[in-house]
Structures are given as C-alpha cells and as structure tokens.
Amino acid sequence: MTDDLGFIDPTAGGSRAKIPLAPRSSDLAGKVVGLLDNTKEQADVILETVADILRERYGVAKVIIRRKEYYSKPASEDLINEMAKEVQVAAAALGG
C-alpha cells in the first residue's frame, strides 16, 4: 500500500473531442437513402436486396449505393462529403 499516491493519467492531454451523432430519422418515406458498400464479397448483393426492401416496404424515394476503396480503410473524405450532399439518411453496410 502507498500513502498519497501521485500519478500521471496516461490518457490525459488528448483532445477528447466529442462528435455528436446525427439526428435519427423516424420515417424513411420519400427520403433519399445512401448505403456505403465496404467492398467485402457479396456486399453488392446484400445491399441491392436491402435497397429493394427499403423502396418497397418503407417508401424510400431513392437509394444510392456507393463503394469505398477498401474494407479495412475508412471511406475517403470526398466520398463521405459526396454522400452527405446527396442523401438524407446513410448507413455503413457490411458484406462478406
């Protein structure tokens, strides 16, 4: 046991920036939805099926599917900005 332990917090000094979550839509009807294909095998098959269901059952106006460069890497800033401009709701979607 130690009296009056002095120590340095090894995680101190970081930015600790909090990024708020985007507001969630409760209704998809009439909206443009973006799906981000992570490039894993059969992601395209899964996402196209999801897109059909979103249109048929949820009244989504349009589904835009984009593909990132590589599944182990984040999507590029350009791709994220492009999707942000085009869609009202976006989901990062897995294949594999």
Add this chain to the structure above:
Amino acid sequence: MRASGASKEIKLGGKVDEFEFFLEKDWSDGLPVVTPTEARVRWMLQDLQRDPDEPVGNIPPAGEPATVRTVAIHALMAGCKPEYLPVVLGGVKLILREEFNMGGVQCTMHGVAPLMIVNGPYADKIGLRGGNGCFGPGFRANATIGRAIRLVLLNLGGGIPGLASATVFASPIRYTACLTEHMARSPWESLAVSRGYAPEDDVITCAMVESPRLHFDDVSTEPERLLTGIGDAMTAPGSWNMWFKSDMVVAMSPQHAVLCANAGLSRDDARRRLCELAVRPQASLKRGGNWRSERARAMGIDPDDDEAPIHAVKDPDRLHLIVAGGVGPITAVCHGWNDSSRAVHGKYEV
C-alpha cells in the same frame, strides 16, 4: 525540458495499492504497470535531446495525439529503461505510416500485431535479444519495448476489444512483438542491410503478422528439402496470405540459415525460393477455409481451375526473411494480414 501542463501529477489521498489502482482503471494490458509519477517520467526523458511536447502522431482509430512525453509515459508503464525510449518512439512513428494501416488493424476481427525487427548497433547496445527465446518471455528490452507500443495502441488509440477492436481472439503477439536478428550466428547480412541501409544504421522494420508457428526440420541436409517444408508451413487454408498480397515474416534459426548459406544460397536466393515453394494447387484450398470464387477471380484465377497454383507470398518484397533464435533446427513462420497493410521500415534517432 519543458513540462507539459497536460500531464500533471494527480495526488490520491490516503492509502492506495498503486498496482490495483491502475488495473482497475483499464490503463494496462491486464498486467501490472509501473506507476507513472512526475519523477519517473523525468527519469525516462532525462537523456533524450527532444522536446517532450513534440508531436509523434495521432493514434488510430481514436486519434488521440501522442507526444514524446506521452510515449515516454507509456514506455515507463511498460517497464522500459530510458535507453529503450528512442526505439519505442521510432516504432510508434513507423506504425503510423499510412501504408501500414494501423487503424485497420486496431479494428479488425484478425489478431495480427506489428512485429518490430530492430537492426543496427543500438539494438545490441540496449540488449535487444535475437538469440534463443527472442520472441519472449524473459528479456526486458524485447518484452517492454513491444509492450510500450501496445499500451499506446490501447490507451491513446482505443484499440480495446469491446470498444474499437473487433478482434475475435487477438493473440499472444499483441502483448509484445519486438526482436533483433541473431547477427553473431547469421551467415547473411541483416534484413536492414539487405534493403540498402548501412550496417551502422539503426533501423526498424514493422510487419503486421500473427504469432509465430514453429516448423521443425532436423532431417534436411540440403536447402531444397528444407525450403520445401518451410514453404509448406507458409501456406494454409484459412490464411489470408493465400488470397491477398499480404506480408509474411519467416525467422530461420541460424542452423537452418547456415544450411542454406553453406550450399551457396544468399539471403535473397533463399527468400525467392521460399516464395516459389510456398504454393498449393487451388483444389487443396477449396476443401476448407476462406476460398471463395470471388477471391480467386479477384486474383485473376479461374475458380474452376483446380490446378491453378496459389502462392502464399505474391511478391518476394513482402516476405521478410530474418535469422533469429538459438541453436536448433527450427524456423518460425508468421502469417500476415491483408494487402491494405504494407510492411514499413526506416531509421530512427538514437
């Protein structure tokens, strides 16, 4: 030396078990750490001619900034001596290179880790081990330098299972992964020299690999049989090396390397021959594991061609052949991850 206001000592009143306190805080790899006090951090930084607030880089995926001082804090926690700090700083800087894709590995299902191979005179000076038992345990420099890198990845990067990391098993190599070559017994030039560095250069190579698998061969008396066997250990259904342009590390014991050298093979000859011999016909990989028709097609291979040769290492530059370990007829084979990570190497400041 400037003191960073961002990491002032905090005082806890009363009696505290410092080891239990840190373990409860999730600030370790599950093992006790050396408590970072102001005095100990000053000791760690005392001989380093660098500004403690110098940025080293942001650790993915959380992106928390690492500075010379925060790396020193983690080196201290890991049990490093001050003279190890240049290697830890060199390693952290190297693994943050974009082509290494540390961020991807921090989040992957896989269990690979950055294995540091340190060449040059400074590795010897600080007692890094390349001889028997070099993957550990038992050697302070190997154990604590690799552990310091891991603590940085956990505490500043957030690569913690259940948080950012989706690793299914992780692996023992995630505790620590740092060694040098056994140059006193190697018949060849070092890995760094084979890449064009001078023998007096202090160089780190990092490759993203799994824990070593040991390949015993106390039978071969000529290289072709030896390399055929090692080549077979480099292939396996379920290994991503079969379906991606992944890196691989093969650590030959001096006995195996000398067997090759005595038959006239250079390091490069052995490396290239291993790449040729580490191959399976597609049919043997279709019986199980991660064969998929799309993956074969992505490599330009007809999935119905059962005889198509599938090489474990697609490009000899991605096979990192080193000589390490003690006396005995064993080669250690470390399979890799995927083609989004390329091994990195560079000189570091001592």
